[in-house]
Amino acid sequence: MSSVAIIPARGGSKRIPRKNLKPFDGVPMIVRSIRTALDSNLFDEVIVSTDDEEIADVARANGAQVPFMRPASLADDFTGTSAVIVHALNELQAFDYACCIYATAPLLQARYLRHGRELLEQHPDKSFAFSVSSFGFAVQRALVLDAQGALTSLYPEFRNTRSQDLAEAFQDAGQFYWGRSEAWLRGDVMFSPASLPVILPRHLVQDIDTPQDWKRAEYLYAALRAGGELQ
Template sequence: MSNVAIIPARGGSKRIPRKNLKPFDGVPMIARSIKTALDSGLFAQVVVSTDDEEIAELARASGAQVPFMRPAALADDFTGTAAVIAHALQALEQDFAFACCLYATAPLLQTRFLQQGLNLLEQHPDKSFAFSVCDFGFPVQRALTLDDHGALTALYPQFSQTRSQDLPPAYQDAGQFYWGRSDAWLRGEVLYSTQSLPVILPRYLVQDIDTPEDWTRAEYLYAALKAGGELQ
């Protein structure tokens, strides 16, 4: 098995301080992603990339490996995920066919979707990435915005009279995982391109967690899914 899971988890979260360590339904958030990766059976190694000693200690206690500490230059507010994954692969100094970036704040992630992502890449050797997406709840072409006076206006006026059922679906990054060929990560290939394949998740399993409001919504979703037996 030549796959590695890399979980980026820096210590300097601003909008939700220390969110990677914050308990979610009684369990530190990052511990959930580590457990999902380990339980999936898809990875030879589950590695956490962090600049924070407390996160590193918890990651090791949760069963992940922390073979290096991420340099400060890659732990600021501007460094992208791709650079962090490329650094991790270089630091590991091992050959992996596939590397999966799994976000530390993905408590709704299910193993079956991780498996789907790997299957897609294995079935399409001409593609570089496969990652989680979901469709928008309403056509983005009919979005509204506010003008300089605070009044509503169509963001795309050319579609303001088009029926929603006549518009093609649009998708958003679900922010859970990104499978990629290791050489594609190392070359710095672009994720949002025709070299990527979608793992389409239902909207009720998707919640990005960047703000306190996001966190609360994720807790409500998790509680409902847990009560329904879809999550443990």
């Protein structure tokens, strides 16, 4: 079965300007995702989808391919990931599997990428397998602020339920999304029973959208490397 890794990396990041090229532990952030994908030996090709020539040059210099430039219509603040993957698949030769890997995933590990592919191979009735992690608290006991700035229960029906009696909930870990190519192209729904979970420990997960996220990712990365847990 053939597989392609597709790394979306547009040039117009707002909250962390040029974050895909910003140095993380000495190398541009996107290079970490490229290297992990290449070193995993899971992919026939590692592709970067970008609208930015500088990102394209860095990607090529580090072993990825950039066989096309992403059109501006798919590089704005509102375009979803699925549309970018569909565009890439339509530009490429046919692959059985396509794995979207985010450019800002410095804690990504090849063993979890491998597990995601294995899950899809073992469950031919499923469309996707992607990284998730459990919430560190019972989401049913979440609090919100009302119009007066006071606290109120988001789910009042669970206000008096013990947290240990509530179902465990998971969040998208924002690292990778394996899918059958035909599922991507059909537009199958990712967050649905068509998907399987690759469950990551919470300490290996950090979405990077703000400068505070970036700092926390640096701390986690340094601790994991010192502890020998990065593989």
